[in-house]
Structures are given as C-alpha cells and as structure tokens.
Amino acid sequence: MDIRRLRYFVAVAEARSVGKAAERLRMAQPPLSVQIRKLESEIGAPLFRRGTRGMDLTEAGQALLARASEALALAADGIEAARAVAAGSRGRLSVGYMFVLANAMLPRLIPELRRSIPGVDLDFAELSASTREARLLDRSVTVALCMPAIHHPEIQVARIGAQPFMLAMPIRSPFARLGSVPMARLQGRPLIALPPPERDPSSSAVAALLRRHQIVMPIASRVETVHSAMSLVLAGEGFGILPACARLGAPRGIVFRPLRDATDSIDIAVCWRRDSHSPLIRTFLKCAEKAVAPL
Amino acid sequence: MDIRRLRYFVAVAEARSVGKAAERLRMAQPPLSVQIRKLESEIGAPLFRRGTRGMDLTEAGQALLARASEALALAADGIEAARAVAAGSRGRLSVGYMFVLANAMLPRLIPELRRSIPGVDLDFAELSASTREARLLDRSVTVALCMPAIHHPEIQVARIGAQPFMLAMPIRSPFARLGSVPMARLQGRPLIALPPPERDPSSSAVAALLRRHQIVMPIASRVETVHSAMSLVLAGEGFGILPACARLGAPRGIVFRPLRDATDSIDIAVCWRRDSHSPLIRTFLKCAEKAVAPL
DNA sequence: CCGACCCATACGTTTTCGGTATGCCAATGG
DNA sequence: CCATTGGCATACCGAAAACGTATGGGTCGG
Numbered sequence: 245m246d247i248r249r250l251r252y253f254v255a256v257a258e259a260r261s262v263g264k265a266a267e268r269l270r271m272a273q274p275p276l277s278v279q280i281r282k283l284e285s286e287i288g289a290p291l292f293r294r295g296t297r298g299m300d301l302t303e304a305g306q307a308l309l310a311r312a313s314e315a316l317a318l319a320a321d322g323i324e325a326a327r328a329v330a331a332g333s334r335g336r337l338s339v340g341y342m343f344v345l346a347n348a349m350l351p352r353l354i355p356e357l358r359r360s361i362p363g364v365d366l367d368f369a370e371l372s373a374s375t376r377e378a379r380l381l382d383r384s385v386t387v388a389l390c391m392p393a394i395h396h397p398e399i400q401v402a403r404i405g406a407q408p409f410m411l412a413m414p415i416r417s418p419f420a421r422l423g424s425v426p427m428a429r430l431q432g433r434p435l436i437a438l439p440p441p442e443r444d445p446s447s448s449a450v451a452a453l454l455r456r457h458q459i460v461m462p463i464a465s466r467v468e469t470v471h472s473a474m475s476l477v478l479a480g481e482g483f484g485i486l487p488a489c490a491r492l493g494a495p496r497g498i499v500f501r502p503l504r505d506a507t508d509s510i511d512i513a514v515c516w517r518r519d520s521h522s523p524l525i526r527t528f529l530k531c532a533e534k535a536v537a538p539l
Numbered sequence: 540m541d542i543r544r545l546r547y548f549v550a551v552a553e554a555r556s557v558g559k560a561a562e563r564l565r566m567a568q569p570p571l572s573v574q575i576r577k578l579e580s581e582i583g584a585p586l587f588r589r590g591t592r593g594m595d596l597t598e599a600g601q602a603l604l605a606r607a608s609e610a611l612a613l614a615a616d617g618i619e620a621a622r623a624v625a626a627g628s629r630g631r632l633s634v635g636y637m638f639v640l641a642n643a644m645l646p647r648l649i650p651e652l653r654r655s656i657p658g659v660d661l662d663f664a665e666l667s668a669s670t671r672e673a674r675l676l677d678r679s680v681t682v683a684l685c686m687p688a689i690h691h692p693e694i695q696v697a698r699i700g701a702q703p704f705m706l707a708m709p710i711r712s713p714f715a716r717l718g719s720v721p722m723a724r725l726q727g728r729p730l731i732a733l734p735p736p737e738r739d740p741s742s743s744a745v746a747a748l749l750r751r752h753q754i755v756m757p758i759a760s761r762v763e764t765v766h767s768a769m770s771l772v773l774a775g776e777g778f779g780i781l782p783a784c785a786r787l788g789a790p791r792g793i794v795f796r797p798l799r800d801a802t803d804s805i806d807i808a809v810c811w812r813r814d815s816h817s818p819l820i821r822t823f824l825k826c827a828e829k830a831v832a833p834l
Numbered sequence: 835c836c837g838a839c840c841c842a843t844a845c846g847t848t849t850t851c852g853g854t855a856t857g858c859c860a861a862t863g864g
Numbered sequence: 865c866c867a868t869t870g871g872c873a874t875a876c877c878g879a880a881a882a883c884g885t886a887t888g889g890g891t892c893g894g
Contacts, residue, residue: 247542248851250614262872275852277872287618289625293814294872296860303817304625311617315610319545322606323582330584330599519588522598543882557841570883572842589841591891 247319249283250312253291256280257309261298332523334363339528340371340385344470345512347492349389353535360527373439373468380517387528391487392449393513395441400518402529405536406509409453410491410500412477412484417499424502427457434464434482436473450485453508474498489539512536542614544578545607548586551575552604556593627818629658634823635666635680639765640807642787644684648830655822668734668763675812682823686782687744688808690736695813697824700831701804704748705786705795707772707779712794719797722752729759729777731768745780748803769793784834807831 252269259265262280266273284291291305301309328334337357341350350368357366369385377394379385388394393401411425419425440448454461464482467473470490477484478497484490487510491500514532516525547564554560557575561568579586586600596604623629632652636645645663652661664680672691674680683689688696706720714720735743749756759777762768765785772779773792779785782805786795809827811820 245542245614245618247540247545247614250542250617263870272853273871274854274873274875278874279851281873287621287625289622291621296871298871302625303630304621307624307630308617308621311613311620315613315617318606318610318613319540319542322545322603322610323540325606326582326586326599326603327584329602330582330597335598335602558839566882567884568840569842569844569885574882576842591840593840 245286247316249279249286251316252276252279253283253305254309254313254316256292256299257301257305260300264298328363330523332361332364332527335522335524336365336367337361337387337522337524337528338367338369338385340369340376340379340388342373342376342389342391343370344487344490344493345389345391346370348489348539349512349532349535352538353389353531356531356534357528360531361524364524376515380515383517383520386516386520386522387525388515389512389532390515391510391512392441393511394515398518399515402514403511404514404529404533405512405539407487407489407512407539408509409450409485409503409506410488411503412474412486412490412494412498412500414478414480415497415499417483419501420499422501424504426504427459427506430454430459430461430483433461435461436476436482436484437463437466438470438473439466439468449508449510453485453506456508457506512539540581542611544574544581546611547571547574548578548600549604549608549611551587551594552596552600555595559593623658625818627656627659627822630817630819631660631662632656632682632817632819632823633662633664633680635664635671635674635683637668637671637684637686638665639782639785639788640684640686641665643784643834644807644827644830647833648684648826651826651829652823655826656819659819671810675810678812678815681811681815681817682820683810684807684827685810686805686807687736688806689810693813694810697809698806699809699824699828700807700834702782702784702807702834703804704745704780704798704801705783706798707769707781707785707789707793707795709773709775710792710794712778714796715794717796719799721799722754722801725749725754725756725778728756730756731771731777731779732758732761733765733768734761734763744803744805748780748801751803752801807834 252265255265255269256262256276259268262277263273266276269276280292287304287308289304290302291308292299293302325334339357354366369379371379371385371388371390376388376390377396377399380388380394380399381396391407393403395401411419411430413419419429437450438448440451461483465476467476470486471493473484473486474490474494476482478495485503486500488500491498494500514529547560550560550564551557551571554563557572558568561571564571575587582599582603584599585597586603587594588597620629634652649661664674666674666680666683666685671683671685672689672694675683675689675694686702688698690696706714706725708714714724732745733743735746756778760771762771765781766788768779768781769785769789771777773790780798781795783795786793789795809824
C-alpha cells in the first residue's frame, strides 16, 4: 500500500471528480482513474459510486477518507518535524551544568536560550564531576557547561571563559581582614582539595599553582564538589582555593579573597559529543558565551 | 513521498539495523539501505547514526518515528475500516420507519439489530408517507420499514409481513359491542381516509376492499397519518379502516374490531435503494423478518 | 592478522507508474 | 431522434522507480 494512492484518493474524494482531482494533482485523468481502481481492488470494495456527473463516496469510502486524510497530515507533519529538528528550530536540548556555575550563569543563560530557540524544549540537569563524561557519551545530556573542561577524544570542547582562583575562608579567619592574600602566606596551611583530573593529579590547576609558587599545603580533606569544599571551609577544616564564581553560591560565613600574584584561572567550557551535529549546539554556544561575558 | 519509505523507516528504526529490518520485510538489505538514504536526502538530514553495530535514531529520526508510526497505524486502520464497512461489520445504518409500525416492531427489532451487528452505529428516523421516498433516494435513510410498500423504479422492496384491516371506532360506537363487523354494515358510514398511493387512488387497498364488497363510504376526512386518523375517529368524525397493528398505538377510547368476510391485508415491507449494496441491508432484512414474525 | 559483521555502492532486471489516444455511457439540447 | 457534451474506463507505450545479486569498505573480536 502506497501513500500516493491515499493522497490520490483524498484528492478525488474532495474534488468529487477524477478529472478535477487530476487537474489539481497536475496529472492526466486516466492514470488517476487507474490508481483509484487499484486502491478499490486492494481494499476489495468500491470506495466511490460512479454517477454520470462525478464520483461520490460510498460508506466504505467515507470511513477511509476520515482516517486517510488524518494519516496524510500526520505523515507530512512527521517529515516537517524531522526537518525542523534537524534545522534546530524544534526539538529538545538537554543541558548539563556543574552546580558551581549555576548561580553565575543560568539566570542569564536560560532566558537567552528561550529567546533564541523558542520552539525547543529545554531540559536541565546538574552534573557531577564524576559523571559528566558519561552523561555526554550516553547522550543523556547534549551539551555540558563544565569547569574545568573535559578532556576526552570523543568530546569537543569550547572554552567560553575563565575564573581566577580565590581563597575561601571562614569570616573569622585572620586572612579575612586582608584585601588580598599573598601566596606565601599559604605555606603549610591546610587545604580542602577537589578531585584532581583523573589519573593525573599533578595536572590539577590548583596543584600547578601551588607548585609554581613553591607552596606546600597539606590536604586536610578531599571532597567531590565545590559546595562540599565550602562546607568544610566554613567548619574550619581548612582553606579552599576555588573559582571566583563559587562565591555566588557560598553560605554565609565564608569570604573570598583574591590571591595576590596568582593570575591562574580555571576554564569555563561548553562540551559536547564530537558526533553530535545538532545546530542547537552552535546556538547554545553563542548563548553561553553571552551569558558568561559579564563574569 | 511514499508510505513505503515510512514503513521501511519504521522497520529499520525498530530493528535498529538495516539487515534485521530487511529480513523482517522479506527483502534484501541493499535496496532497503537505498530507500532509507533516499528518505534522508528527501528530508535533507540524517535520520540515523550509522555505528559499527547497527543504526541508531538521531533526534530528527525520533521526531519522525513518532509521527510516522502513528500515520502508518492510521492508514492501516483506514483500509481496515473501509473493508469492515464494506463487509457490514462496522459502519452506520440509518433506519427509517413509519410511525404505525413503531410500537409493533421496534421493541423486537432494535435488540435484534444490536445483537446481529454490534459494531454498527444505528440511527432511527420516523418517516412520513410523503417523504419516505425522498429520504431513501437522497440516502438520508438506508432502509425503511414501510406500510404499505413503496413503488418506485429505484427502490427495492421486500415484503416481510402483512396486517389485516380492522375497523377502528370510538368505544361508544354501537359496533363496539360486536365481536366482528360485517362489511355490509359499513354501507354509507363516514370514513376517515388516508392518502391514496400517489396518482392512482383506486389502487389503495382500502378502496379496493370497499369496491369489491360494493360498499360506499363517504370520505369524512383525509388525513396524513394513521395517528391523525385515530384522533378523528375518537372525535366521532367517522370510522377508520386501519391495519391491525395500529391498535398498539391507539389512544384510550378507540376500539378495533375485525371486519367479517374481509381477508384483505396491507403489506409491511423493507425498502431500500436498488444501488445500495451494503450487506447491512440483508442483515437488517433478516432482523426485520424475525421482528415481524409474531404479528 | 584474519574472519565476521554490517552498511554502502554498482549494475542489470522487473515492476509500476504516468501520458496519449480512444471507447463507452448518460444526460442535454435542438 | 440524433448529435453533442461531459465524465470515467481501457489500451498501449515510454519512463522511472524499486528490487536482487555481486561487491566494496569500514570496525570489532579472536
């Protein structure tokens, strides 16, 4: 069975005439007549009553017409929807983000996205450092806002910004009275550390920073997230060396101070699978760049 | 665009593999692969991600799949529905009936119909003597229960029963005390007459009955319906010579008595357009015969 | 490094479709 | 009563599309 036959059938039913329908379909009358008869023989019953002045639907024909025209509309809508999704004007975009960036970026990013791609369903998911790669690879998120960027052969990275490191401490810490903290003063102080990049602890930006200044800070605790780090800092367990934007989500009682002489920063990046070719990714990247610009 | 392509697409999407889908479709793998690529080029975007272990839908493919499978189901249901309507197991049957027959037949006919053709929507309409032909000819009713039968070249008639004539009179009429009324006693009595068959008054069954018995009854009134006739009879305007089943709908105060020596009767018939070939008509005829049998 | 698996491409064959010419039937009009 | 018109059906031919077989070219697993 062929959708062309159904299309022809609907045309004839609506025109109530083979000739008129043929004209509208830009084809000759005889082949249309043949197709209609083929459809009838396929169904095993006449769909039209042939009168001397055109064709008229039988009851069977009416039953078919209702479904066929709906099916045609659905099929057309299907290919239209596929095109729209491919073009990025419809569809779904799953955005993953690391929680440290939420306060700094989402309030600007989300309205920007809704304005740029109004037909697209947005879907946000918080990512942890340990699962973000897997979530990209298994496509449960399409793009990820990461800090720092992901390094993986299958994952494409676009750096959209950076955050300087700041020293996080309880407000009652002596350093809190300083406008900025010289690196040298950190010597020997306890550090609340985040997980280093997998399999290469020395590549951590914080580790590199300390090494370059020849500072040694004993690791008081290792925690998974920036927020856990801040909790321990607040509890007096040690200092945090954290991206500046983390202060937007910091609990009361924590203060951030610049590190004097330290220009190191940590990248903010948009990451996606190399084989995801959705145009939504480009659009998302543009929006994310706008949202990150004021930082 | 061809529904075959959509069918192939759905098969491949469900099998997640061209080869498997080809097997299920009983065709070779290469042409299926070609068709899928043609569909993709028609849409202008890839619908599948080709992996080393089969195919996987892209977002555009998912958008299409949802609509396409629904459209396929609808199209299949459409041809199925058309077949079912043609076979008489689904559809709609518009039944016209003359009101004289309603009390006598519908209580048995309707349950019989619902049992015989449960998938068919029934639709009942009362017919008047003057419009019943038109209602059949313009197909606003499919079958009609008539008394007497319709005679028309385009209309097919099946006699399913007959009703003897009875004399209808007010209960206070002297004849009401008789068990039956001899024809001779009607001489000169006023008659409430019904409309004669169009253009041939002498062919009326009542006229023929009176003529054969050489009785003359002056026509006190001509009315359109049996019920109107009974109203006038009750009002004392004259006698009615009416089909026996009319007494089932007679108002209080009217009695019916057999006409002695008169074996004349009036046909009950099922009528339909000659060019209506719905199998529902046969089924309806069977049911009507059953429903009329006890009369 | 080789075989297995799976999709893509190429080419010849067959089916199907569409166009033109024409026939048939009924209704209309002189 | 016959001719004309309008509409659908049939016949035949050329063109296009689809199918099958053979084959190529990747990747994965042993």
